[in-house]
Amino acid sequence: MCNVKLNGLIAISFAALSIVNGSVAAEPHSRSSNVCKGSLTSAYKSCRLDANEEFALATGKCLNVPSRSERKRCANEAKREQREAAEVCKESRAFRKDLCKDFGPGAYAPEIVVSNFLSPEQAAASPNPYLPLVPGTIWKYEGGGESIVVTVTSDTRVIQGITTTIVTDVVSIGGKVVEDTHDYYAQDLGGNVWYFGERVLNYDEEGYLEDLDGSFIAGKDGAKPGIAMKANPQIGDKYRQEFALREAEDVAEIISLTGDGTTPAAACGGGCLVIEETLPAEPDVVEHKYYVPGIGFVFGFDQEAGERTEQLIEYTTP
Known part of the structure; x- marks a missing residue:
């Protein structure tokens, strides 16, 4: 994603972070400030700037097309894509406005205290039943022409002072890896599993590394952790699973037990836990995820398409 600086943008006052005794705390904003509204306004401006930048670049490429008819076709396609991108920006803004109603006007600033988290060994000994962080556990899924293998490893990474467990998520199509992800999870004393980010390697059809889109690490570039799975989910619970503005903003809501x-x-x-997942970047995408206690995620259902996204075909425990 290209960072664009533009003079005249409304300045947004973000929470200053301080680390005290292993915790991350946010200094409060004034009572009159609406950080959520300010963030969605900035995200909308950024989205529109990106759409215009892509259009300008596409127009330049079209000018170098030799055939007049092909140039015209190229230019029309660029305009169409710009209009579609602008519409998505508007839909995303509306989506974020609704989230501000759900979560309130304040900044999203979860307090991370090292002493409130279990070690990977402790989490493995007393796992969350819907997302067990037990090394050696393997889930294999298939759907949409993809094969997905998710593995809880014994590897760790320290993020914001928390020792997280690395869970690999490898997606293949036709035997070729198209995505290789490291997800970073940690379980707190209450049994909630937190998500501290991901490292995503995306490959093209020839097996070459294409980009790292989707990657973020809590504590870097304004990214913050979210709750991947609650210890005691209740119908109506709504929460952020991750937060990196315009990069990773998945929101979850418990809709059935x-x-x-x-x-x-x-x-x-x-007896499945059902979680509805949505995200501002793709407001039309609504997925229901089903979880079996003691196993975890078993299948997803795309509400718009009316079909399953992927389903568990094999489950292995150590």
Whole structure:
């Protein structure tokens, strides 16, 4: 993503972070400030700038097309893509406005205290039933032409003073790896699993590294951790799973504790936790994810397409 500086943008006062005794705390804003509204305004401006930048670049490329008819076709395509991008920016702004109603006007500033988190060994000994961080656990999924292998490793990474467990997520199409992700999780004393970021390697069809889109680390470039899985999920709970403005903003809401469905490797039996996941960058995408206690994620369902996204075909414990 290209960073664009523009004189005249409204200055937004972000929370200053300080680290005290291993914790990260935010200095309070004035009572009159609406940080959530300010953030969505800045995100909208950034989105529109990106759309215009892409249009300008595409126009320059079109000018170098030899054929007049192809140049015209290229220019029309560039205009169409700009209009579509602008519309997504508007939809994302509306989505974020709704989130401000849900979460309030204040800054998103979760307090991270090292002593409130379990070590990876402690988390493995007392795992969250819906997201067990037990090294050696492997989930294999298939769907949409993709094969996905998720593995809890014994590797760790320290982020914001917290020792996180590295969970690998490898996506393949036709036997070729197209995405290789390291997800960073940690479990707190209450049993909630937190998400501290991800390192994403995206590959092209020839196996060459294409980009790192989707990557973020809590504590860097304004990114903050979120809750990947609650210890005691209740219907109506709504929370941020991650927060890196315009990069990673997944939001989860608990919609059922009695979901049903089967896969080749697991069955809900009417007792699945169902979480609805949405994100501002793709406001039309709504996925329902089903979790079996003691196993974890078993299948996803795309609400717009009316079909499953992926399903568990094999589950292995150490």
